[in-house]
Amino acid sequence: MEGSFTGGDEYQKHFLPRDYLAAFYSFDSGPVPEAEMLKFNLECLHKTFGPGGLQGDTLIDIDSGPTIYQVLAACESFKDITLSDFTDRNREELEKWLKKEPGAYDWTPAVRFACELEGNSDRWREKEEKLRAVVKRVLKCDANLGNPLAPVVLPLADCVLTLLAMECACCSLDAYRAALRNLASLLKPGGHLVTIVTLRLKSYMVGKRQFSCVPLEKEEVEQAVLDAGFDIEQLLHSPRSYTVSLAANTGLCFIVARKRPGP
């Protein structure tokens, strides 16, 4: 239902990873907007984490969902990656891929594309193994908590990544602003936040279920990042959008921001 917030309980009960992957990450449906979005996201991540880009020891990905594409670039420049999501099913889907269990989702096309960006598409098997080795844990998270990974307390990280997620986990602009402050608390001073946000999106479908989003304007995202204690190093605004929202004038905002030192 439009207008009502779908919180953690709804995600836990009704967000089916396979429906989500089929809708947004199926690789056999030709050049649909979803595939273009994925390529765009992988290109942004390659530029951010590729040669001369961000590097460090630890990276935390908040609200990973059932997906691993978002850490394909970062696994080359960070030694210890944490994946996280609110729901048990999404974390199980991630573990399935990490442990190469039967029925694990096939990310090969995305991995090949990420390797192509790095200049060697034949390296995809090696890259999959690299990623599996670098992901050290999959944790429960709730972006609305002061410590989103509670009860686990991780050492402050060099980088926090969150893609297409905070706008889904939050019920209002105020909650979005608070969630960004929560993410900032996971970072070392000088550490980086890397985020991609869908703008102006009110809801999206996963199978037959509708999930709410807080519709955000670029300027609101920008201000929230600044107010959470970051300096913005890069902001890219793209008019790209998903099939469901082609008519809704949505878009994407890609941001790399550095946590300011001090309190």
Ligand SMILES: C[S@@+](CC[C@H](N)C(=O)[O-])C[C@H]1O[C@@H](n2cnc3c(N)ncnc32)[C@H](O)[C@@H]1O
């Ligand atoms: C649209 S998916 C994004 C998944 C993935 N990051 C991607 O790029 O495809 C939104 C994710 O947010 C998670 N989520 C919803 N509410 C949350 C909350 N309060 N805290 C953390 N994650 C939440 C859901 O379980 C879901 O996996």
